[in-house]
Amino acid sequence: ILDPSADLNAALDDIVRYYRVRCMPPLLYSGYRPEEAKWLLPHLRSAHWRLKYVTASFYRRTKNILPQYNSGVCIEHPAFLTAESAALLTEGGGEWTLGITERLLRSPNAKAYAARAQDGRLAAWLMLLVFRGCGFVQDVFTLPAYRHQGLCTALISRAAEEFAREWNYPLYLCAENPDAVRIYERAGFTLYRVLSQPDWWAAPGE
Secondary structure: OOOOOOOHHHHHHHHHHHHHHOOOOOOEEOOOOOOHHHHOHHHHHHOOEEEEEEOOEEEEEOOOOOOOOOOOOEEEOOOOOOHHHHHHHHHHHHHHHHHHHHHHOOOOOEEEEEEEOOOOOEEEEEEEEEEOOEEEEEEEEEOHHHOOOOHHHHHHHHHHHHHHHHOOOOEEEEEOOHHHHHHHHHOOEEEEEEOOOOEEEEEEOO
16 A cells, blocks of 8 residues: 555555455565655554564575585576466465566566576576566465475576676665574575565455
8 A cells, every 4th residue: 555645544455355356365575665654553553454574684695606506406487477386476475466476577677587406396496587677586486395306506696697697786674583584595595675664564464
């Protein structure tokens, strides 16, 4: 919700309908608007939406280094969704990630990376976006059963390498998980900015 003068109740109703028609749990994310916490969050609380706060930081790739990783990892560049990649996205990120990815894959400024585990299963995913003179890494995940096999390291390393070769733009990502941050730091990312206030998302109460 980007307009503080909007009818907030009507906006929340629209959001709930949008998600529920798609059989998805309704969610609302921060729009990073000035003074947003003062005019939107009290209304969400009064409307009985549950708020969850997340402390995250932005990282920028400042070192052109490639960490050592399993060169045998098979990395693919999905140009469209298949039943296999859709299953991975749904399990790893949910229906929301699946829907957003389907739309982004049609954009010339988005590129997907997927990694296969040794058993042949598509088990890790990363999306790289170019927007307003910057690159952004998002939707990075590895299925729980396939973690600690170097899949995420291989993805972020390949994506950073190709981005540096193809674009003369800075590359950013947002992270909060310490294990993920260690992987990103090994790929040349350093802390750029800590959010001045926690990020948040909200869901309607039961």
